[in-house]
Amino acid sequence: MGDAARFADVELLLRRAGPLAHAAFEAGPENGAFIASQCRVLVIGAGGLGCELLKDLALSGFARIDIVDMDVIDVSNLNRQFLFRAHDVGRSKAEVAAAFVRARVPRCNVTAHNADITQLPADFYRQFNLVVSGLDSIDARRWLNAFLFSLLERDATSGEIDPASIIPLVDGGTEGFLGQARVIIPGFLACFECTLDLFPPQRNFPLCTIANTPRLPEHCIEYAHVVLWPDVRHGERFDADDPAHVQWVFERALARATQYGIQNVTLRLTQGVVKNVIPAVASTNAVIAAVCAHECLKLASYLAPSMNNYMMYNGEAGVYSYTYQNQRRPDCAVCGVPVPRRLGISAGSTLNELLDLIAADAELRARSPSLRWISGHALYYSAPPALHVQTSANAERSLIDLFRAWHMQNGLAPDARDAANESENGPVVDAQRSPPVMKLSVADPHLPHVREVHVELL
C-alpha cells in the first residue's frame, strides 16, 4: 500500500516546513524515502524495550532494521515483551521479534542476529546510521558505548573526528515505574561512562552479617549463595538462570532461616536476590522506548533538534521527568583523558578486601579484575585459570606485605614513604608523610580499558 497514504501522519511533519525543526531540515518526500530505504538502524536487545523499539521504529517509517539479542524467551517476559507468545518460550528473542514485526508490517525489513554484541565485528556496526539500545545490563551498555567511541576515525593531521565515522547512540533503561533515555553522539556529547555515577553500584550485604548475625531473609539467601554454594559445590559455576541452582540455594536458605527463626524466605525473593531481578512493567518500557524511537526519528530526519541530552523519568509520584544536559567528563575513561583512579584502604587489609573495593567502586565496578603493578609484574589474575592459580595465594595476604615484598623483590629499599615501617624512628613528622601508594593497572571484562589505579595504604 502507498507509503504516503500509510504514513500520512508522519509525512505531515516530514513534508511541511516547521519553525522548530533542526536548522538542517528540508521538508519534502525525500525525508520519508531516506528513512524507509536508506537509513539503517541497529536495535540492541529484544527485551522489554527492544520489542517496543521495533514496533515504534517500524511505525515511524524505518524499514531497514537489525536486532541483536543472545537471549531466549522466558515465561516472565510475557507481561511486557508483547511480540512473544507462550508457545515462543525457549526460542531466540531476536528471531521471534523480527519475524513478528516482518509479518505485521510487511514493508519493514527486520534482520535478526541471535548473537553476543561483543562478538560481532566492527564492520558489522559500521553499516548502521544509528544504534538504539534497550539493555538492562550496565556492563553491556558500558561496552557498547566504549565500542562505538572506538569506531571514531580522526583526520591524521588535524585530529578532527571524521563525521562519517560517528554513529549516534540512543540509550534507554527502566526499572519499575522509573526510567531514563538519552542521546549520545560519540566524541561530542557526554557518554555513558561520563555519567556512570547515575547508576549506583549494586548494594551488597556485608559478609560478616551474612555469616554471623543474619536477620533478614535476604541474609540467609546470600549465605546459601555466597558461602554455601562455593563450599558445597566447589568448582561448579552458579547459574542464576538454572532453576535447579536457584532451587538449591532456596532450600539451603530456608533451612538456615528456620534454624535462626527468620521468616519469609520465598522462591521469588531468592530469585530476586541471586539474579538481581529488575522489576519491569509494560507501561514504563513503552514510555522510554518511544522517547528513544522519537529521538531516532529526529536524528534520521532533522524533524527537530535532538534531546539535549538526558531525560530522567519517574512515574511513582505523579509523573515527573527532567531533561537536562549531562556534561562530558574531561577525565572520562572512554571519551576523555583518564587520570588514575585513587582509592584508599587500610594498610592491613587483604588483597581480597581490595578486590571487593574495586568491585564496589562507582567508577570501576570491576568484578573479576586482574591486577598488575604498574611496572608490569603480576599481582593477581582472575583469569585465565593457570595464572589465577599462580597468583591466588596473594588474595589472602595483607596489602602492606605485598607492597613491601614487591619493593624487596625489585631490589628497592623499602619506600621512604612506607609509613608503617618508619613510624617509630623516622625523621619525618607523620602528618607530613604521605601514605604508601600501590600503583596498579586493572584489567577487567567489565571495564572498557585497562585503568590505572592508585591505592593509598592508610
Next chain:
Amino acid sequence: MSQLRGSDESVSGDAACLEEKEKTRSKMAQPSSAGRYDRQLRVWGERGQELVERARICLIGSSATGTETIKNLVLPGVGAVQVMDTQSPSCGLRSHGCYGATDASHTGATHSTADADTTQICAARDLGSNFFVTEDDVRHGRPRAVAVAHWLQELNDAVVCTAEHISLDELLEKLDADNERGKSGVEMWVAQFSVLVVAQMPFSERAPLRRLAAACWSARVPLVWCRSYGHYGMVRVIDREILTYSGGGGEGADARQPLDASVTGSASPELWPELHAFYDSFDFAALDSAATRLVPYPVILSKALHEWREKHNGGEDHHAFPNLRKHRTELQQILDGWRKSPQCDEENFDEAMRKLRLICDVRPGELQHGLAPLVADAEHMCGICGEEQEVCGGSGSGTGRDVSGLKNIHSQPPEAAMHRMRSRAHYWLFLRCVRAFVDQFGDVPVTAALPDMVSDTESYVALQRIFHARARLDVERMTALMRQQQIKDSARCSRMRLLPASARERLLVEPDAEQHVAYLCKSLRGFRATRTRAPDDTRYGRHPEDSELVAQSNNSGGGTGGEKDDGVEFAVCALLFAADAFHELQGRFPGQPPLRALPVDASDDQQVAFFSEQLVEEDCALFRGVAQSVAAQMALSPQGVALDGNLIKEFVRCGAAELHTVASVVGGVAAQEAVKLLTGQFQPLNNTFIFDGVRGASASFIA
C-alpha cells in the same frame, strides 16, 4: 482464540455477556500466571495484581494512542477491556470477513450508520500508526475497534477483549432516552467500568466527552483522557477523589517505613508491657564491648529516654518529652556515655543517634505523615457507603438529588461500582477508627514489618516476634472498632437500604477480615486522597509539588541545577485546548487536511494538495486568534502563558498528526496512571501531563 463481539444488541446489557466470558476465563486461569507476572508482582505485589485482574476498562477511541494505552493494560492482565470508537462505522461486519468461524453467528448483525465518516473502518493511515491493525483488516474493511480488540486479545488469554459498535453520540442519546424512561443512564453505563480511557477526542464545550466526563465524575469512575498531537502529547486524570494506600506494594516496600514512637519505648510501659520487658532484659553494665555493639537501636533509645527522665525530674514524670534542642543534646551525651569504645565503630549507636527524632519529635499517638487531615476528613464519612454522611443519610436530602442513573447504581450496582463503594467505605471507615484506636490504645496500630538494623540474630528475631504479636493484636482491635462503627452507621445510611441484601453484606467488614485490615494497618503511612479538578472547572494553576520535586532531583541528580522551566508545556496545554476550540468552529483541526485520508494510489498532485503548506499559512492566522483568546483564560503560571509564534506554527503544520512514537509515550503514561488508579498504589498524576517531543521533555501540573 477470538473474543469478538459482532452484535450491537444493547449497551448496558453486554454486562451479562462479559460476565459469562469472565467465568470461563477464571475456569481456565493459567497456572503459570505467577511466572508470567513475576516482574510486575515485584512492583505492585499480589494485592495490586488481584485488583488489576478484577478491573474492567473501557476505551473510547481506538487509534494508536488509545490502543497503546490498552495494550499496556492487557499485558499486565486486567480482567476485561471493551473497545469502542468515537464515530459510527459506515458499514459493519456484515459484508466483510471475520477472523474466525465462531463469529459466523454475529456476521448478520447490522450497525447503525449515523454518518458516513470512514475513520472508524481500518484504513491505510491506521497501518502507519496503529500496530494492532493489519493489512488484512484494511482489505476487509473491518471496523477498527473490532480489529484492535482482536489483536490485543492475542497478547493475553486471561483478558476478555471485546469491541462495541456504537458511536459515542448514539450511545449518549440512547442512554439519555433510557434515563428519561427511568431506566439506566449514562452514569449507570460508566459505572460498570473501573477506569474509562478516552483518546483523541476534543474537549470543546459541546463535545460529547464533556457529557461523559460529567457522568464519570458523579459516578466516581476515574477518567483518563489522552491525546497525541504532532510532537506533543497529553494525559489528564479526572476523578473526584483518588484514594491511595502506599508508595508501592513490591517486596521491600515495608522496610522503608519508619518505626513508630511506641516502638522506641517512648509510650508508657503499661501500653506495651511485652516490649518494655524485652528492653529491660538488657543491662549495658553487664555487656562486654562485643555484645554492646549488637544491641538493637530501639533498645538503646528506650533506655536513653528512661535515663533522661530519671535525670530530668527524678523519674517522676513518665511522660516528660524531650522536645527541646538541649534535651536532644542531653540524650546524645547519654548515648555517648554508653559506648564501650568511642573510637571503634559501634554502628548500632550511630543508628540510634540518627533515629533520635523518634523519641524527640514524635509524641506517641501523634498522627504523622499527613494523616491528621485525612483522619479529620474521615469524621464526616459514612462507614457503609463511603460518601459524606450528609449525602447518604442524616439530613435526608441525600439521594433525592440523584439522577435516576445514580439511583440505579445504588439499587443495582454493577460489579465495578460495588467494588468502588466497598473500597471507599473501608478506607474512610478505617481512618475514622484510627482516632478511636489512638484514644483507646495510646498510639496508631503497629506495622508488622521491622526494618533491618544492627543486631544479633537472637535479639532481632525476639523483637520481631513481639512486633508481630502486637501487630496481630492491633489488627484484631481495629477490626472490632470498624465493625462497631459500621453497626452505628448502618442505621442511618440511606444508600445501604437501597441495596439488595446480598450486596449489603459485601459492604460489611467481616469478623475474619484480618488480612484486609492488616493491609490497611500496614499502609497507614501511605494513605493519601488526591482530588483532581472537575472536568468543567476552568481555573488553572501550577502543580504545588512540582517545585519540590525539582529541588529534590537537582540535589540528587547531578543536573544543571537551574529551576526547571515548564513554560513550553504550559503553552502546549493551552494550544491543545485552542485546537479543540478551532475544531468546534471549523470541523477540523488547524492545518489538518480537509480530506481525512490520502488515497492509497494518490497521484503526486493529490499528495501535494494533501500536504499543502498553503493550508498551514491560512490556518496559522486563524489559529493564532483562537489560541490567544483561550490562553488569556488560562493562568497556568503567574506570568501567564506565553504563546510563541513558532510554537503556534508548529502546532498548525503538524495538522493534528498522530505519530506512533508520541502515541506510545502517551499510552505508557496513561497506562501507568490507570494501574495506580486500579491498585491504589503510588501517587496519581494531578492532573495534566504534557510531553514535548521537540525537546524530549515533559511536565505535569494542574490545568
